[in-house]
Amino acid sequence: MAGPFRWFAERRERGKRRRGNADGTMSLKEHLYELRHRLALALLFVTIGAVFGFIWFGVRLGPVPSLGDIMTAPYCQPDLAPYRVQFPGETSCKLLQTEPFEAFMIRLQVGTAAGAVLLSPFWLYQFWAFITPGLYAKERNFARSFVFFAAILFAAGAVLAYLVVPEGLQVLISFGGDEFITALTGGKYISFVITMLFIFGVSFELPLLVVMLNRAGVVSYEKLHKWRRGLLMGLFVFAAIATPGTDPLSMVVLAVALSLLFEMAIQIARVHDKRKAKLRAAEGWDALDDNEPAPFDYTPSDADGELPGEKAVASEQPKRVNYDDAT
Known part of the structure; x- marks a missing residue:
């Protein structure tokens, strides 16, 4: 019985050490x-x-x-x-x-x-x-x-x-x-x-993957709109290959359902790209030169998902001294 008790004791000890760390860090072990x-x-x-x-x-x-x-x-x-x-x-x-x-x-x-x-x-x-x-x-x-x-x-x-x-x-x-x-x-x-x-x-899950790729900036609505016919044809070919029964009814039902979901994903991408374009125009990103930095706010905040103890660690950093002013 020593094995299970020792396992629970080690587990409890690791939990205590983790809660004791302000930033929640853990070793590889x-x-x-x-x-x-x-x-x-x-x-x-x-x-x-x-x-x-x-x-x-x-x-x-x-x-x-x-x-x-x-x-x-x-x-x-x-x-x-x-x-x-x-x-x-x-x-x-x-x-x-x-x-x-x-x-x-x-x-x-x-x-x-x-x-x-x-x-x-x-x-x-x-x-x-x-x-x-x-x-x-x-x-x-x-x-x-x-x-x-x-x-x-x-x-x-x-x-x-x-x-x-x-x-x-x-x-x-x-x-x-x-x-x-x-x-x-x-x-x-x-x-x-x-x-x-x-x-x-x-x-x-394929339409959801399209939406996520659009949110990540990998695929735009313009490309999806341009590739719509080819992608719809690909969905019918995929349905014909993927269905195990090879009966026409299952293939048609799967292809039609995927086509409807894919069209919904395209419309979601259209709304997202339109909203992103308005945001870029309001922030003036398109008017910036290629060598000019973007107006991002690099100030950390809790809303942006700051790690526990991040403020405390930042406050403990040594302050930079200007030796020209000191002399």
């Missing part, structure tokens, strides 16, 4: 200890989420259906009944297991993914708590806004994919007509659904 601590907590929350998801896979949570029913709902829709194989003695819709541990691995995989998503605020906070001491206030606000909108867009893309999966399956399965019957294995079907959710969720 203390940073590595902090990183190990945050990673351990993040892994703990992911494990708790995996256990919860594994149990939820086969259990209803009141009005919420089980995770297994949610995942198999697109395959078990009534419109696919004529194309599904029905084994003797079976009246319900079930997936096919072809390996001894296939069902267990599917349940573990889906439960881990669902638990990680549900408990994402807890384990993502550990990474946020590790990097936020090194950021200024403006940088923290910028990162906080990015993470917030990224989570919303990813969830919106995953929901859209879940709504598209039944229609996409119907298109893919009906290609064979009456000459084929469908009996999807659990591994193939779950991989298809999870891939669809992931592809749609990540794809919805």
Whole structure:
């Protein structure tokens, strides 16, 4: 038992030393200890989420259906009944297991993914708590806004994919007509659904990336407006390649959704560039010569994200003496 007690004692001692520093500095060794601590907590929350998801896979949570029913709902829709194989003695819709541990691995995989998503605020906070001491206030606000909108867009893309999966399956399965019957294995079907959710969720982050690049000054509205047709064509090509089912419905839905989001991102960039142009005109930046310094205010302030103890450190600096006046 000496190991855990010693670990908590070291952790408490490092916290005291860090709080004792006015500027919150830490040595390299203390940073590595902090990183190990945050990673351990993040892994703990992911494990708790995996256990919860594994149990939820086969259990209803009141009005919420089980995770297994949610995942198999697109395959078990009534419109696919004529194309599904029905084994003797079976009246319900079930997936096919072809390996001894296939069902267990599917349940573990889906439960881990669902638990990680549900408990994402807890384990993502550990990474946020590790990097936020090194950021200024403006940088923290910028990162906080990015993470917030990224989570919303990813969830919106995953929901859209879940709504598209039944229609996409119907298109893919009906290609064979009456000459084929469908009996999807659990591994193939779950991989298809999870891939669809992931592809749609990540794809919805592309417009946010455009907005962030515009805010950082990398891409302007003029360039986006000039490249609009080519970028829209690229989005349709990307949707055709990225969708795992290769059915036309999923490709069209993803391409249209990305096009609308991209157009929204272009309009946000237009408003931002117009506001920045007005600010430059009001400050007179455009009238400055190339060799003339810009009218920036270099005076530190708390609003700009001054580090703790920065004023105290600045006040302790030795004052410059003018020896010409002293003589």
